[in-house]
Amino acid sequence: MSGDDLPVTFTDIERAAERLAETDVVRQTPFVRPGTLESMTGAETLYLKLEHLQRTGSFKPRGAYNKIQAELEGGALDGVIAASAGNHAQGVALAATTLGVDSTVVMPKTAPQTKVEATRDYGATVELVGQDFRAATEYALELAESSEAEFVHAYDDPDIVAGQGTLGVEMYEDCPTVDTVIVPIGGGGLISGIATAYAELGPETRVVGVQATGAQTVVDSLDKGIPQTLDSVDTIADGIATGGISELTLSIIEEHVDEVVTVTDKQIADAILLLMERAKQVVEGAGAASVAALLSDDLDVEGETVMALLCGGNLDMTMLQEVVVHALTRREQILRVRVRIDDRPGQMAYLSGIIADHGANIHTVRHDRALKELNVGEAYLIFQIETSGATQAANILDAISEAGYEVTTVR
Numbered sequence: 001m002s003g004d005d006l007p008v009t010f011t012d013i014e015r016a017a018e019r020l021a022e023t024d025v026v027r028q029t030p031f032v033r034p035g036t037l038e039s040m041t042g043a044e045t046l047y048l049k050l051e052h053l054q055r056t057g058s059f060k061p062r063g064a065y066n067k068i069q070a071e072l073e074g075g076a077l078d079g080v081i082a083a084s085a086g087n088h089a090q091g092v093a094l095a096a097t098t099l100g101v102d103s104t105v106v107m108p109k110t111a112p113q114t115k116v117e118a119t120r121d122y123g124a125t126v127e128l129v130g131q132d133f134r135a136a137t138e139y140a141l142e143l144a145e146s147s148e149a150e151f152v153h154a155y156d157d158p159d160i161v162a163g164q165g166t167l168g169v170e171m172y173e174d175c176p177t178v179d180t181v182i183v184p185i186g187g188g189g190l191i192s193g194i195a196t197a198y199a200e201l202g203p204e205t206r207v208v209g210v211q212a213t214g215a216q217t218v219v220d221s222l223d224k225g226i227p228q229t230l231d232s233v234d235t236i237a238d239g240i241a242t243g244g245i246s247e248l249t250l251s252i253i254e255e256h257v258d259e260v261v262t263v264t265d266k267q268i269a270d271a272i273l274l275l276m277e278r279a280k281q282v283v284e285g286a287g288a289a290s291v292a293a294l295l296s297d298d299l300d301v302e303g304e305t306v307m308a309l310l311c312g313g314n315l316d317m318t319m320l321q322e323v324v325v326h327a328l329t330r331r332e333q334i335l336r337v338r339v340r341i342d343d344r345p346g347q348m349a350y351l352s353g354i355i356a357d358h359g360a361n362i363h364t365v366r367h368d369r370a371l372k373e374l375n376v377g378e379a380y381l382i383f384q385i386e387t388s389g390a391t392q393a394a395n396i397l398d399a400i401s402e403a404g405y406e407v408t409t410v411r
Helices: 010-021 060-073 087-098 113-121 133-145 158-174 189-201 218-224 247-256 265-279 285-294 317-330 347-357 390-402
Strands: 045-050 080-083 103-107 125-128 180-184 206-212 259-263 305-310 334-342 361-368 378-386 406-409
Touching (some): 060 080, 060 087, 060 158, 080 087, 080 133, 087 103, 087 113, 113 125, 158 189, 158 247, 158 305, 189 206, 189 247, 218 259, 317 334, 347 361, 347 390
Parallel strands (some): 045 305, 180 305, 206 259
Antiparallel strands (some): 334 378, 361 378
């Protein structure tokens, strides 16, 4: 299929850019070069496109505004309806309110509360239905069919894709000499728009898509030649947890996307923490997926100039806490150790002294006596310790063992 035969062309993106230029719903976001993170990737030059600093915290208003404005150009609208786990919801709410259109957004019951509240704050009526994006979408479609409102799909719509494509134009204008751009994939609307823009403006640039393994559909869809869907998804990257792509987005990905890689939730969590530490950027799982791919063994960018897209910054604080705790545990900066002791006075104080002598901080400690492997008069002490990392953790374990105690780590 040639570019001219695809459902979205560069001309469509140019028209979307004209519509967006008439409003302040979307602003040009900056890009930065994070030196310390760059050195970890093998790239000669790394740029991060900070689209998570967009209004609503993601790229979604681009497509939503273009879609609703295009519909208004064809006549009056009796409201819009959308389904979303959060970012599309906010984009539709903001765009609709800006254009004076009523909006109803159906979100999964599992959607982060911060995204639900933000969607309401942007002016939408929110209904919580089902446990995932698919269930919310099915209900939203039924709602649209029983009303006069227009359904605004998160990705399966040429106007949505064209609107997202304006980000590709902006990325190209930021740095026309990029060798590789890396774009997260959920339903494929974002990468379809960006890849269409690069096919016109920078056809030599490699376009790489990234999916979470727990919501992986694109690789299978490309292998089989038809869109594949998942019965359920399981990933911390809720912004790309659609569980499916469409024929529209698959056709563009097949034509214009050069490579698709997958990353695990562990890799995404590590990328979230690294972005905070090394680039001073707070992003959600979907936004961190591109950097997770950069740091994986599946993507070679040695010696290249790379632009990785941070597409969403709506990180729920509960998820942030979980990500940080798990990442610090893997680094052994949070260490749980279990020490077998004779259950008599002074043992906790003695062991606490050993830990303190190594400069570590004890967060919690508890006794555990009711275990069958313990002899009468024995107990376990379980310490949760804050350390500086693996070296200090190993030194503490060695010191406790050298003091004559049986000690193991608890994970």
